[in-house]
Amino acid sequence: MKILFKKFDELTSKEAWEIFKNRSEVFNVEQEWLSCEIDENDLKATHLIIRNDENDLIAYLRIFEVDENNVTLGRVLTPQKFRGLGLGKILLENAVKWINENWPNKKLSISAQYRLLNFYRSFGFVEDSEIYDDEGIDHIKMVLKK
Template identity: 45%
Template sequence: MDNIQIIVKKTDELSPKELLNIFEERVRVFVVEQNCAYQEVDIKDYSATHVILKSDGKLVAYARIVSSDNAQYVSFGRVLVPKKYRNLHLGRKLIETTLAAIKRLYPDKGVKIAGQEYLKDFYSSFGFKPVSEVYLEDGLPHIDMILENDNF
């Protein structure tokens, strides 16, 4: 897919329309599509950084970066590609873009994620290493993975 627009904004920099579009896609993927009832919009959204890939004005991929000032690691999650844009390698472009944003915004921190277990090999291809056993989060198998800041 050509003509990808990259947007990286804190929550308070997003327009109401941008924020509603993000929440709509997140609920569609994580609550409806994955049939998982949980608090999808949460307190982390107040201070998050949002990575949005758009094509022709439409959201085609998204991730949320979350940081704590006193933590050794930054995290990202809510990684999604809407169903009609899957199999176009946008997930890879999204993670590359998200890691670049983290490196720019938090140059001294590594990255720790709680990824869905079926994506373990995908995240490993970026250098992430598993640091936990598989566990259930919101009814779905997850695994904690770390990417040290000198590895990306």
């Protein structure tokens, strides 16, 4: 297993395509999220990619600064054929560790899909809002307790 952290300008064109393809399959096709999920935050994000020994993208998320005091992560995914292997846990553990090393004094907050509330709680995230609708999918803001 390879765990990679890359800024957008460090991604090869194939890696960028692979990320956007997987995000489109998960968020637009599977979850029927009708918004364009590629945005300007991709340009400033650090992209966390996990690959297996066959070099397949098996888990992904992006991390970026919101402002001088806050950082977030999102677009968390595991392609369908790699689900159920505990990759989400590995992904989040590595993301939180990287954020703590690179931005130790920043608050980490996320916009989590509500159905994943307990998953994020298991990493120390706590609710920071009421449930809200984001293009037909229930979400909740959460903050990592330090």
